Amino acid sequence: MTTGPLADVRVVELGGIGPGPFAGMLLADLGAEVVRVDRAERAQESDAGGPADVLNRGKRSVVLDLKHPSGPAALLQLVERADVLIEGFRPGVTERLGIGPHDCLARNPRLVYGRMTGWGQDGPLAAAAGHDITYIALTGALGAIGDADGPPQIPLNLVGDFGGGGCYLVIGVLAALHTVARTGRGQVVDAAIVDGTAHLLASTFAKLGRGEWSDERGINRFDGGWPFYAVYGTKDGRHVAVGALEPKFYRRLIELLDLDVDPDRQHDQSTWPQLRQLLEKRFAERTRDEWAALFEGTDACVAPVLSLTEAAAHPHLAARGSLIARDGVVQPAAAPRFSATPSNPGPAAPAVGADTRAVFRDWGVPVRPSD
Secondary structure, rough: OOOOOOOOOOEEEEOOHHHHHHHHHHHHOOEEEEEEEEEEHHHHHHOOOOOOOOOOOOOEEEEEEOOHHHHHHHHHHHHHOOOOOEEEOOHHHHHHHHOOOHHHHHHOOOOOEEEEEEOOOOOOOOOOOOHHHHHHHOOHHHHHOOOOOOOOOOOOOOHHHHHHHHHHHHHHHHHHHHHHHHHOOOOEEEEEEEHHHHOOOHHHHHHHOOOOOOOOOOOOOOOEEEEEEEEEOOOOEEEEEEOOOOOHHHHHHHHHHOOOOHHHOOHHHHHHHHHHHHHHHHHHOOHHHHHHHHOOOOOOOEEEEOOOHHHHOOOHHHHHHHHEEEEEEEOOOOOOOOOOOOOOOOOEEOOOOOOOHHHHOOOOOOOOOOO
16 A cells, blocks of 8 residues: 555556656656556567566556557546546647547546657657657757767766656646646646756756856866866776865865865866866875775765666665665665655566556446457
């Protein structure tokens, strides 16, 4: 039995990839009952179901053929009993299937209809294909990341798919649910990765507008351009991250490194080339873990750059349980945390279609799909 803050919320998720399933996982982690609607063919995919299918943990899976007349009819019966539907198809696909916003809201006026796309429901590129890298490229985010003398660096697919995409879909769904509670009326949430990514750049655009940020890569405060906010190599070929922006943190950094540097000239850019050379030389004198031991618990804002495997074993993350292992698969714990309605990640993703009959029975749907 779920105990999270969304324990009374029912979600229908039309199976997709990336940000949509992530949004469904987050809602499930928060306690919502999430039913993923899959194609039967997905059962043949290697990542479908089981402990390693992390984005579908805590959900139940039903199989419906949405291209067969009985599929949309069965889905609409689930929609009548749901609070939220989320889908990640290209614009117009659900409308052609007869399960678009008009169809669903006609059956359930309180429904929150969440739409997850890269380009949005309208605009010149709305119907075009894309992926995280193309979405963040167009917003300026990709072009701002990387060294001054190198190409843009790809920040995994964290900024677009999951930050600007899935997280913003969940924000929109939660806000729309709040409106339903006040007015009784549902609505459509148009969550586009380009919109969310642009929104994440609010602070950067503000600095650009104030003249505090150059529209060039690798010379700014948070892109490695400042020598006391950068990554340095260590003796063993690994790295440490330095984030000593504030004067008191910078002073502590200089003290612990025993550098012959005037801390009061921190922002004198004429000294930065020499300062960077000194920092590079000093950090190369010891291993990453030796530096980690020296800086542990200090206010110098220095941390070892860990691999994904190493991160799971770090004492701080271990103490908080930020990363957990289930059936041998390391994955994030539920976040954020709640004092009165604690949330927890649900069980491993079921096999595709494993819950079809049970969901229709539990939700009181009189007409069951053939399965």
